[in-house]
Amino acid sequence: MDRDVILVMEHISKSFPGVKALDDVRLTVRRGTVHALMGENGAGKSTLMKVLVGMYTPDSGSILFQGQPVTIDKPETALNLGISMIHQELSPVPYMTVAENIFLGREPVGKFGLIDKRKMIADTRALLERLDINLDPSALMRDLSVANTQMVEIAKAISYDATLIIMDEPTSAITEREVAHLFQLIRGLKERGVAIIYITHKMDEVFEIADEITVLRDGRHVATVPASQVDRNSLIAMMVGRELTNIFPKEEAPIGEVVLSVRNLCRNGVVKDVSFDVRRGEILGIAGLMGSGRTEVIETIFGIKKADSGEIRIKGQKVQINSPADAIAHGMALLTEDRKRTGIMGVLPVRDNMMIASLETYSLAGFLNKRLINETCEREKRRLDIKTPSMEQLIKFLSGGNQQKVLVSRWLLTAPDILILDEPTRGIDVGAKSEIHRLMCKLAQEGKAIVMISSELPEILGMSDRVLVMHEGRVGGEFVRAEATQENIMRAATGQWQPSQDTAASAA
Amino acid sequence: MRATTSAEIRAKGLNRERWNAFLRKYAIVLIFLGMVVLLSILSDAFLAPRNLVNVVRQISVMGLLAIGVTMVIITTGIDLSLGSVLALAAVVAASLAQRSDWREVKYPGLDVPLIVPIVAALAIGLLCGTINGSLVAKFKIPPFIATLGMMTVARGFALIYSDRPISGLKDSYNFIGQGELLQIFPVAGQRPLGIPIPVLILAAAAIAAHVMLTSTRFGRYIYAIGGNEQAARISGVNIDRVKISVYALSGLLAGLAGLVLSSRIGSGQPGLAVGYELDAIAAAVIGGTSLSGGIGTIWGTIVGALIIGVLNNGLDLLNVSAYWQTIVKGSIIVIAVIIDTRKNR
Ligand SMILES: Nc1ncnc2c1ncn2[C@@H]1O[C@H](COP(=O)(O)OP(=O)(O)OP(=O)(O)O)[C@@H](O)[C@H]1O
Ligand SMILES: [Mg+2]
Numbered sequence: 001m002d003r004d005v006i007l008v009m010e011h012i013s014k015s016f017p018g019v020k021a022l023d024d025v026r027l028t029v030r031r032g033t034v035h036a037l038m039g040e041n042g043a044g045k046s047t048l049m050k051v052l053v054g055m056y057t058p059d060s061g062s063i064l065f066q067g068q069p070v071t072i073d074k075p076e077t078a079l080n081l082g083i084s085m086i087h088q089e090l091s092p093v094p095y096m097t098v099a100e101n102i103f104l105g106r107e108p109v110g111k112f113g114l115i116d117k118r119k120m121i122a123d124t125r126a127l128l129e130r131l132d133i134n135l136d137p138s139a140l141m142r143d144l145s146v147a148n149t150q151m152v153e154i155a156k157a158i159s160y161d162a163t164l165i166i167m168d169e170p171t172s173a174i175t176e177r178e179v180a181h182l183f184q185l186i187r188g189l190k191e192r193g194v195a196i197i198y199i200t201h202k203m204d205e206v207f208e209i210a211d212e213i214t215v216l217r218d219g220r221h222v223a224t225v226p227a228s229q230v231d232r233n234s235l236i237a238m239m240v241g242r243e244l245t246n247i248f249p250k251e252e253a254p255i256g257e258v259v260l261s262v263r264n265l266c267r268n269g270v271v272k273d274v275s276f277d278v279r280r281g282e283i284l285g286i287a288g289l290m291g292s293g294r295t296e297v298i299e300t301i302f303g304i305k306k307a308d309s310g311e312i313r314i315k316g317q318k319v320q321i322n323s324p325a326d327a328i329a330h331g332m333a334l335l336t337e338d339r340k341r342t343g344i345m346g347v348l349p350v351r352d353n354m355m356i357a358s359l360e361t362y363s364l365a366g367f368l369n370k371r372l373i374n375e376t377c378e379r380e381k382r383r384l385d386i387k388t389p390s391m392e393q394l395i396k397f398l399s400g401g402n403q404q405k406v407l408v409s410r411w412l413l414t415a416p417d418i419l420i421l422d423e424p425t426r427g428i429d430v431g432a433k434s435e436i437h438r439l440m441c442k443l444a445q446e447g448k449a450i451v452m453i454s455s456e457l458p459e460i461l462g463m464s465d466r467v468l469v470m471h472e473g474r475v476g477g478e479f480v481r482a483e484a485t486q487e488n489i490m491r492a493a494t495g496q497w498q499p500s501q502d503t504a505a506s507a508a
Numbered sequence: 509m510r511a512t513t514s515a516e517i518r519a520k521g522l523n524r525e526r527w528n529a530f531l532r533k534y535a536i537v538l539i540f541l542g543m544v545v546l547l548s549i550l551s552d553a554f555l556a557p558r559n560l561v562n563v564v565r566q567i568s569v570m571g572l573l574a575i576g577v578t579m580v581i582i583t584t585g586i587d588l589s590l591g592s593v594l595a596l597a598a599v600v601a602a603s604l605a606q607r608s609d610w611r612e613v614k615y616p617g618l619d620v621p622l623i624v625p626i627v628a629a630l631a632i633g634l635l636c637g638t639i640n641g642s643l644v645a646k647f648k649i650p651p652f653i654a655t656l657g658m659m660t661v662a663r664g665f666a667l668i669y670s671d672r673p674i675s676g677l678k679d680s681y682n683f684i685g686q687g688e689l690l691q692i693f694p695v696a697g698q699r700p701l702g703i704p705i706p707v708l709i710l711a712a713a714a715i716a717a718h719v720m721l722t723s724t725r726f727g728r729y730i731y732a733i734g735g736n737e738q739a740a741r742i743s744g745v746n747i748d749r750v751k752i753s754v755y756a757l758s759g760l761l762a763g764l765a766g767l768v769l770s771s772r773i774g775s776g777q778p779g780l781a782v783g784y785e786l787d788a789i790a791a792a793v794i795g796g797t798s799l800s801g802g803i804g805t806i807w808g809t810i811v812g813a814l815i816i817g818v819l820n821n822g823l824d825l826l827n828v829s830a831y832w833q834t835i836v837k838g839s840i841i842v843i844a845v846i847i848d849t850r851k852n853r
Contacts, residue, residue: 328744345735347802357743
């Protein structure tokens, strides 16, 4: 056997009640390479990796690691073998510090068997410095943004000095700048002979960083190919099982009157004097770097957090929004960015998760119209191609992308006039992604106003009629579709855009 | 050839899955049935109709509390005040239901219709529950602390109201706890056996709560809050209102339980039902309600209450000493929950 091979997984099968998640799957990974694992939502990527790190016991199959047959029955075993993993679903301990999270389960012990906090902080600081991540080791995890939480998870996985690192959608919550940073770290690891299994739905990333690609579909192995020998379209065809053209199916919709108008919105130093309008039929993209206040702005508009000052008008009427319930009553809907913390209700069935925001419509005198609810769920399932054995399935057992689809349909069912989407296609596969984009266009054509926050520049450029760029809590620039170029947006996002040019006139 | 075998394996796998799913759902029922079988072998008296009716009658009070606390626990809350609220409701209701010819009457000369003590008990329960709910929802006090406070305060009020038992209650009042309806079960040589009214009350409350939890918007909101409070809020659920209502309902059921218990023993006592809330919480948890919220069913809780009831009764029949009873009971509760959580993996 090839001496370069570090991992061979063969004939791996794994079933859950009602789902065959993996069916005779194989995977071979080489030292010092990045091996991308690709496939649609629910294809079995995360499951395969969880089998590898001992979180799931496979029904059958064998694992060869560094030439030795191994049985990995718990995550600890995997770590001892030198396999660490960044999980798709971030699970920080919220009331612990960054340092405590990184050293969880292997805290440095000092005198009398007590935890040596000082060493832990110092080690964390050294680690973060080495990785060039700018975070305070003693900050509480709950105070970090999703993006920073993700960076901590990355640092943690690297800190084990593993020989094989699994990264399950590590870039789903971070912006281009951090992605570039992560890739730099990955290249460093490669040079030291570390192997990396990299799961993502972002094509650009795959072609930039991967050496080899394995594609799964419906729990089966489809192909393993060198990255240099495939192109985007053939890769998509392998994943989806059919050709897929036109990634951003942008269609123009007639743009009508202003529906949502925000003026001089301020909150506690994170949102500074933000003003913008959204019109009927329009898709407004909001871009910006991590921490630029994009999410803060829409959380304030939606009544999740209180504004200090400013004015919100809906269809010309000045409104007071004190809670999400108020916002919904005014025809707004918000798909939040943090699926786990503010989106899914994990231990509840898919059905409840889908219907929760629109139960008023689907009940009479407080009693649920169960037949109508079931029909609606089935229709949504077909429309968004949600993979779940049944509507009774607890949503936590769905793959990440399918959870996201359920949340999208939760909000569509409220029939909103103003649809705010914070990273709507995070973790969603190519096929479903263009499905959601198509849906956005259709909704715009139906006269809805859409606000979309995205960290993916191509998505912003591809979908928006107008782009608002946030920079340090302020509006750093605003561009109509024709002027929204990558350069303009990046300049505005870093505060280098002077609104002296001709576009500025529209704001006044 | 190969295809058939793998298809066979898959079919087998599916059957096993289905079996596992069945076990997952009904493990606690099987445990209960196992106990019933065991006890009927160990004791002749156990299966006698009178004894069985007795078992159900005995759990009716705790069962009412368990229904309320199940809903509270589903929202990730807890209610420790139930026993005390029950006692407060019981003494007040009893004082309004005394016979005027009794030697020691709280309100001499008072003779009000039966509806007055009933409404009083329910109102007291509702009030205490609403206060609990407001403390939790509006003042953001952890449920454990808020209801712990109510536990001592309500008990204090019960003792201030009457530091001795209030007895000599009207027959019409006592009928609530002692009467039987539907005397349709013939017993050789004795009058036919009926269904005790407390059991009917429990059944009615259980059915109402079950329908509410599974088929109304309010019920689904209760689960949603327990599943992820922040997500529910962003989805437009009025968290405060739902929480206050849930604690209020739990209090209401405690008031009802106070009515049932005082009329069954024919007196209202300030020291009633100490620690009942713990049995109720145990019943809910045995029945599969998760203390981390979002999970729980009324039928599960009723089975949990039956397990505790059968256990008490069986140990009595087997002449196990009271001290040993507590030890056996505690251990069996823990074991039942271990079995129940293991199957969830
Ligand atoms: N613990 C579980 N219980 C039941 N079903 C599960 C469980 N974990 C995964 N599944 C199912 O197995 C299938 C594969 O899921 P997996 O999470 O591996 O997909 P994935 O390829 O990682 O998808 P995504 O890109 O959306 O993250 C899905 O249909 C999912 O619903
Ligand atoms: Mg996944």
